[in-house]
Amino acid sequence: MLMKTIQQHDLTHLVIRFFCITGLGFGAVCLLLFTLHLSPITIAKSMGSGALSNWIRISHMLSIWTPLLLCSSGLLFTFRAGLWNIGIEGQMIIGAICTTAVLRLPQAENSHALFPALAMAAGLCGGGIWGMCAGILKNRGGVNEIFGGLGLNFVAQGIILWLIFGPWKRAGIASMSGTNLLPHALWLTSPAGWRVAPVALVLSCLAFLLTALLLGNTRFGLRLTAVGKNSKASRLFGIKPELIGLTAMMLGGGLAGLAGGLQVTGVYHRLIPAISSGYGYLGLLIVMLAGYRAAAIPCIALFFACLAAGSIQLPIMLQIDSSLSGVIQGACVLSALLVHGFQTKRRNT
Amino acid sequence: MKSTTRRVATFLGMMLIALLACQPTFAADKPFTFGLLMVGPANDKGWSQAHFDAAREIEKNVPGTQMIYIDKVNPADRPGITVPTLVDDLVAKGAKLIIGNSDDMKDGMQEAALMHPDIYFVHISGDGALKGEASKNLSNLMGRMEYGKMMAGFVAALTTKTGKIGDLGPLINAETRRLSSSTYLGARYAWTHILKKPLKDLHYKVSWIGFWFNIPGVTSDPTLVMRNFIDSGYDVIVSGIDTTEALIVAGQKRKEGATVWAVPYDYKGACNEAPEACLGVPYFNWYPGYKDIITSAMNGKFSQQFLWLGPDWKDINNAETSAIGFQNGAALSAEHARALADFQQGLADGSIHLFTGPLNFQDGSVFLKTGESATDTQIWNLPQLLEGMEGASK
Numbered sequence: 001m002l003m004k005t006i007q008q009h010d011l012t013h014l015v016i017r018f019f020c021i022t023g024l025g026f027g028a029v030c031l032l033l034f035t036l037h038l039s040p041i042t043i044a045k046s047m048g049s050g051a052l053s054n055w056i057r058i059s060h061m062l063s064i065w066t067p068l069l070l071c072s073s074g075l076l077f078t079f080r081a082g083l084w085n086i087g088i089e090g091q092m093i094i095g096a097i098c099t100t101a102v103l104r105l106p107q108a109e110n111s112h113a114l115f116p117a118l119a120m121a122a123g124l125c126g127g128g129i130w131g132m133c134a135g136i137l138k139n140r141g142g143v144n145e146i147f148g149g150l151g152l153n154f155v156a157q158g159i160i161l162w163l164i165f166g167p168w169k170r171a172g173i174a175s176m177s178g179t180n181l182l183p184h185a186l187w188l189t190s191p192a193g194w195r196v197a198p199v200a201l202v203l204s205c206l207a208f209l210l211t212a213l214l215l216g217n218t219r220f221g222l223r224l225t226a227v228g229k230n231s232k233a234s235r236l237f238g239i240k241p242e243l244i245g246l247t248a249m250m251l252g253g254g255l256a257g258l259a260g261g262l263q264v265t266g267v268y269h270r271l272i273p274a275i276s277s278g279y280g281y282l283g284l285l286i287v288m289l290a291g292y293r294a295a296a297i298p299c300i301a302l303f304f305a306c307l308a309a310g311s312i313q314l315p316i317m318l319q320i321d322s323s324l325s326g327v328i329q330g331a332c333v334l335s336a337l338l339v340h341g342f343q344t345k346r347r348n349t
Numbered sequence: 350m351k352s353t354t355r356r357v358a359t360f361l362g363m364m365l366i367a368l369l370a371c372q373p374t375f376a377a378d379k380p381f382t383f384g385l386l387m388v389g390p391a392n393d394k395g396w397s398q399a400h401f402d403a404a405r406e407i408e409k410n411v412p413g414t415q416m417i418y419i420d421k422v423n424p425a426d427r428p429g430i431t432v433p434t435l436v437d438d439l440v441a442k443g444a445k446l447i448i449g450n451s452d453d454m455k456d457g458m459q460e461a462a463l464m465h466p467d468i469y470f471v472h473i474s475g476d477g478a479l480k481g482e483a484s485k486n487l488s489n490l491m492g493r494m495e496y497g498k499m500m501a502g503f504v505a506a507l508t509t510k511t512g513k514i515g516d517l518g519p520l521i522n523a524e525t526r527r528l529s530s531s532t533y534l535g536a537r538y539a540w541t542h543i544l545k546k547p548l549k550d551l552h553y554k555v556s557w558i559g560f561w562f563n564i565p566g567v568t569s570d571p572t573l574v575m576r577n578f579i580d581s582g583y584d585v586i587v588s589g590i591d592t593t594e595a596l597i598v599a600g601q602k603r604k605e606g607a608t609v610w611a612v613p614y615d616y617k618g619a620c621n622e623a624p625e626a627c628l629g630v631p632y633f634n635w636y637p638g639y640k641d642i643i644t645s646a647m648n649g650k651f652s653q654q655f656l657w658l659g660p661d662w663k664d665i666n667n668a669e670t671s672a673i674g675f676q677n678g679a680a681l682s683a684e685h686a687r688a689l690a691d692f693q694q695g696l697a698d699g700s701i702h703l704f705t706g707p708l709n710f711q712d713g714s715v716f717l718k719t720g721e722s723a724t725d726t727q728i729w730n731l732p733q734l735l736e737g738m739e740g741a742s743k
Contacts, residue, residue: 056441057437057441060434067429157566161567176520176559176567177452181456267431268431270456272424273567274425274428277429278428279428279429308428312427312430312435315420316442
């Protein structure tokens with residue numbers, strides 16, 4: 001009975017939170033648009049149709065949703081362990097580099113089935129190891145994971161630029177347009193009329209379900225929660241917070257690395273400097289907006305994917321700069337933080 | 350977990366409903382719509398604005414045409430967006446012909462051309478059509494900016510007091526190598542033939558920033574590169590990038606009392622950013638090329654072409670006919686303007702042909718023997734900078 005009451009209270013809390021965030025975000029965006037003499041309905045219709053009006057657009061939107069879902073899933077592990085994995089962008093980049101490295105091997109083109117799978121595994125491992133580095137810096141060096149992650153992001157960005165402008169540059173060209181296109185046989189294939197590789201979709205959904213399962217139904221998930229709530233107290237139950245934190249960073253990094261690998265094989269078909277596309281940072285916002293719970297993540301990631309995909313319609317249809325979608329994102333995030341702050345303050349008083 | 354599964358199932362169900370609710374788009378009778386994908390902002394006072402303005406002129410002067418455009422088409426400004434995706438959008442809006450205005454869109458344009466065989470594509474500054482790599486619905490267009498760059502180098506060498514000319518380069522490829530080399534050849538001609546000074550006293554240095562415009566954290570900052578040039582004694586800087594940092598920094602430095610000049614690039618009105626520092630601007634006029642290709646497409650006569658259009662030597666600033674031009678800047682002296690006019694006349698009548706041997710590559714190997722003139726193919730595919738130029742060739 002008591003559990004049921006608590007669950008109902010949680011649900012009410014979530015619903016209020018959702019409406020507050022939506023109301024505030026919507027209000028702020030509308031106010032901004034009215035100031036700019038723009039109709040919110042026209043903007044919403046343009047962006048909505050840009051993301052959802054036909055299968056090509058939906059599948060393109062899903063190609064953005066896929067890495068967002070992977071990054072957000074990875075971040076659930078670290079947030080649950082009470083860690084801020086700011087280094088997720090770097091983990092995605094290193095995953096993309098490792099995937100590219102495997103696909104650049106001379107044997108890759110002739111072993112079609114094996115190498116894309118190996119490349120994905122390399123991306124997963126690369127991202128995981130990069131995440132582990134931030135964890136080791138924290139455990140052994142006492143470096144806060146935020147600063148460690150940020151530093152590792154810069155290192156990863158440096159490595160990718162060095163590779164693209166140096167050893168992996170196109171013949172006679174050094175440019176941020178990236179490396180040579182991968183041979184077509186090594187791309188993740190998409191059926192005609194699709195703009196997302198089904199393999200990428202399946203992998204992301206599986207990763208998300210596995211994450212939800214691990215966090216909600218296993219002893220490991222419980223340990224993560226214990227460490228996240230109170231790492232000192234968790235020791236009383238024989239839990240090693242350092243090891244749990246390191247594992248969370250590895251898992252988070254691994255999923256981000258896989259997202260980076262999918263960007264290489266499924267979207268750009270080459271390595272480019274901006275391969276992470278900022279999806280790691282966006283993942284942080286998605287998880288925060290979802291209240292650090294798995295259930296809401298696919299929908300919130302979908303909302304952000306729609307914003308990103310639909311924003312292209314703004315310059316085409318309305319001659320409005322598409323960075324407006326960034327403003328909408330910002331308004332939503334600020335609203336979420338504001339609501340979260342109010343709720344925390346109210347709970348404490 | 351049950352609750353999570355239920356929510357995920359609901360979400361997937363909603364996706365399915367959205368999918369089923371998709372409405373096919375029906376084409377209606379419309380004017381001839383062409384799409385323009387620009388690598389930079391439409392108002393960059395440089396490369397992209399030159400394209401945008403030309404497309405607007407087409408809309409005004411070629412009846413029945415309508416432009417739709419997307420600017421800032423690059424992975425830094427539009428993360429996660431690829432050229433084929435944008436082409437899908439433009440085609441859905443009715444575009445029958447799509448222009449991609451960056452060398453960096455080469456892969457995406459070719460992929461999109463294969464995906465949309467009924468749509469015409471124009472890739473600017475690529476050479477897929479020339480090399481037989483592009484599908485039949487894709488043409489290439491470029492202006493013979495080599496002449497404009499020779500003029501830029503010419504006025505730079507006439508004006509410099511220190512004998513040090515800087516070249517603010519974008520990225521390294523055959524296009525930028527040939528344009529920087531053309532600038533150097535123009536400067537070398539002015540230095541040795543007009544000023545009659547020994548070649549060893551002319552210093553020409555190229556600094557590449559890594560892309561066509563500044564991308565913070567990715568490219569070198571052109572403003573810092575410019576300041577470094579000026580601090581090292583380079584008093585005339587010729588820009589090869591798409592934006593106007595060279596001229597803006599030169600203008601700022603002049604306000605601080607420095608005697609420096611710049612030659613911007615791409616856009617006819619670029620000098621307006623800092624006229625007191627501007628010696629002139631070699632610019633592209635895309636109108637004639639666009640008009641040729643778009644009217645062919647409208648009449649159903651589009652055929653794959655590699656167009657490398659030169660200036661109209663009768664009047665290189667003729668907006669109707671000249672694909673490249675040179676606008677003299679306010680900082681160019683009357684005497685140097687007269688010398689430039691003679692130089693232009695020499696280029697026009699063929700009495701001055703700067704890609705003529707003896708010319709060596711930067712590594713000392715022979716490019717052209719004495720009296721030998723370079724072919725278009727040799728110039729287009731220039732593999733190295735020329736001897737006498739400082740800066741990376743590869």
